[in-house]
Amino acid sequence: MEAKLLKKQRPKHLNLFKISQPLPAIVSIMHRISGVLLFFPGIPLLLYGLQMLLESADSFEALHTLIQNPLVKGLILMFVWFGLHHLCAGIRYLALDLHYGIALAHARASSKWVLAVSVTLTLAVGITLW
Amino acid sequence: MVKQNGRIVTGAHYGLKDWLVQRVTAVLMTAYIILFAVVVWISSPLDQAKWVAIFGHQWMRIASFLFLVSLMWHAWVGVRNVLMDYIKPVSVRLALQILVIVSLLVYLVWAVEILWS
Structure with missing residues (x-):
């Protein structure tokens, strides 16, 4: 009887906008979204920048102004x-x-580190460049 | 006999290869990024001539090309996974996959043109 009840409840459809996501899930979806954005427009922008950097003194100046x-x-x-x-x-x-880092506590801690280290490094790059 | 049940033309090819490719290309790209950061740190290029000199070395061109090949391959595996998760009709998924492959190949040709011209 109990097994039957359990079986009926599956599959569960969770409303992703109503449940609160654990940090590893947030880091995971950010990994996916950042990956898609790095593919487009990231890759063409990277190549365009590299081209402006290397093509000529004029294009370098244009990049510098940009x-x-x-x-x-x-x-x-x-x-x-x-x-x-x-x-x-x-x-x-x-x-x-x-x-x-498979244990839940370690996995949660490492996802915190991912967020913290990437933001810190981004700030460091920002400060170095400007 | 290998079971073919539920396998579709735009599937994952059901193997270890893509999983491994994703990780090997990731490690190669990380190595290049560290190399690139060190090179830029040492030569601290401020004018265009210095940047051209950095990419004038054949080894730097080859390393950069390997990085970009890894990037395109990594992007293919990743974007294909995303398409498999969200785009259900096979025709639309296949069309988008072709679009992704063609654009990545165009990027690679563009990269060769930038590095070796």
């Missing part, structure tokens, strides 16, 4: 953050693959 714009600066820093979050979360997954 990144003086505060809006462009903010955009670059945002993509630096996407990249660093994706990198730090990825390193966490590699550790999990190797069975490091």
Whole structure:
């Protein structure tokens, strides 16, 4: 009887907007969203920047002027953050693959570290560049 | 006999390869990023001539190209996973997958043009 009741309740459909997500889940979805944004428009923007950097003295000057714009600066820093979050979360997954930090408490702590380290490194990059 | 039940043309190829590729390319890219940061730190290029000099070394061009190949391959596996999760009709998913592959190949050709011109 009890087993039958349990069976009837599955599959459960959770409303993702109503339940509160644990931190590892937030880091995970941010890894996915940052990955998609790094694919597009990240990759073409990276290549466009590299082209302006190397093509000629004129294009280099144009790039230099472009990144003086505060809006462009903010955009670059945002993509630096996407990249660093994706990198730090990825390193966490590699550790999990190797069975490091599997315990719930460790997994929660490491997801906190991912958020903290990527934000700190982003700020460091921002300060170094400007 | 291998069971083919439920397997579809735009599926994951059901193997270890893509899982492994995702991790190997990630490690290669991390190594390149560290190398690149060290090179930029040491030569601290402020004008265009110095940047051109950095990418003038053949080893730097090859390392950068390997980084970009890893990036495109990594992006393919990742974006395909995202498409498999959210796009259900096979025709739409296949069309989007082709679009992703073509754009990544175009990016690679563009990268070669930037690095070797």
